[in-house]
Each structure stands twice: as structure tokens, then as C-alpha cells.
Amino acid sequence: MTSLFSSPGRWLKGNLHTHTTNSDGHLTPAEIGRVYRDAGYDFLAITDHGRFTDPGPVQDAGLVAIPGMECHAGTNAAGELHHVVALGISEAVRVEPEHGLQGLIDAIREANGHAVLAHPYWHGCTSADLLEADGWFALEVYNQVCQAFIARGESSETWDQVLGAGRQVWGLAVDDCHHAGPDIFGGWVWVKTDEPTAPGIMQSLLSGRFYASSGPKILSVERDGDRVRVRCSPAQTIALIGKGSSGHACHAPVGELIEEAELDWGRARDYVRLVVRDERGRGAWCNPEFV
Ligand SMILES: [Zn+2]
Ligand SMILES: [Zn+2]
8 A cells, every 4th residue: 555655657547337328328439438538537448238348439539448348147145136347358258147246257257357346335245245256356445326326336344344354355436437427527546557558557456556536635655664644635534444343543623624644554453444535425445455
């Protein structure tokens, strides 16, 4: 976490979950590419339901395109289909009727892709569901369309349960944009890389060299022994979270905001992740470091 902010490299902003008219989205691939480019994004993954959309129009719009697809199979604890986003695929994922969650993840890997467990809180996917499966590298800690329409966008608790079980997986924030209305520009990742290409961005994603945000910006994280100094955009809360009841939070006085905090790393057990919360409750989530 500390090395992410002190090491060299460029910060690139991207959205890794988007739908187009090729599934149930309202804009064409070319239109969605231009909309994100005009908003200052550097990369975009189109992830249509059950269909591999050609990323060419996104590249033509001037963005780095991460080839992707959202796949569905099996049944979760709430009796709903699993939703898994495949990133970095070289071909369409072949989903078979008999696939459960593990079969689907294996099919994504066969398509040279990397699996993200989408919006767990939104569709009632529990940490027990997630822990049954191997071979996935991230979950969506924040999903804007789920927040916009039923206020179930954040899956922090599920993430903490999975981390607490010893799984080293990362947290993405995404739009899952369908309508380009309240479901756009609400969740993104800042990736650190020297190589602004799809393989370069995928490499940073897989190694956790990014942080997720729905609003706040993290400027620096400096660690000296057990003391961690965090600087960020104006925030209500800056906190370190660890396994179980462990962690350390710093809050702004009522009616004020803070732009830095000194936290005690030693109070987090087994793993440490940083979260910044602004005055509207929007978050910035760093990936965990295991201790
Ligand atoms: Zn979904
Ligand atoms: Zn989706």
C-alpha cells in the first residue's frame, strides 16, 4: 500500500465494467468510448452480458481497451445467478449449462482472462459463496449502478470476510454503466503503471497496484514503523481496517473535514487496508497488505 504511492509510474483512471447496446446498455461501443474519453478516463472495459464485444471502437475513441465480458452461471446463496466479470480475455468465454461458479471461473481462465466477482451485496452473494471458488483475483467493493438504483453498491463487509479467511484478493470500484444516467462516473480505479497498454494495466490490476474510488483521492501513504501518515482530498473519516474487530479510525470534528491523519498500523491484525470516506459517504479503498 505504501509502495503504491511512493513508487514511480503514471496514474491511469479507468472503469472496468460497462454495458453497451450489444447487451442491455443504452449506448453503442463507439458512443460509450467517446463519453468516457471526454470525461478524462484513460481506459475502459466493455463487459456485455454473455457476449464478447469487439474493443476496437473504444480504442478508436482514444482509450486503452481492456477486453472483457460479464458471464453468468450457477446459483448463489440468495438463489440468483452468479455474475463474474472476465477481464483481459483473448476470446469469448464459453459458458456451459452445467457450470457453477468454479466452472465459470475455469472457463474464464481458459479464455486467458481474469475473474472478478461482481457486486456481491447487490445480488445476495455471500462470502461463503465466494470462498467456495478459487482462481479469481478481485471483487467489486463498489458498484455504481447497484448504488444508484437500490443503494446496495458497497460490498466492504463481504471483502473483509474473504480477507479475514486469508484470501488475498483486491477490491475494484466500477460503474457497471447501463444507462449513462446516475450509473455513470460513480466508481473507478486509479492504476499505477509504466506501461499504458492493456497488458500493462492488467499486470498492475493483478498485482494490486491500484486503488478504487467513488469520490475521494488518496495523495500519499507514508509508513514509519507502526505509524502511517495519510494525505487525501477532504474527508470525514480516514481508517485502517484489519481482521475481525481490529483497526484504527480517525474522524473529522463535527462540521469540519480533514485532509490528513496519522494512524496506528499495529492495531490491524492479519491484514491492513485503508479506506477514506468523504462528507457524502463516498469512499476510496486501498488494497490490503497482509502482515
Ligand atoms: Zn452483474
Ligand atoms: Zn454488469
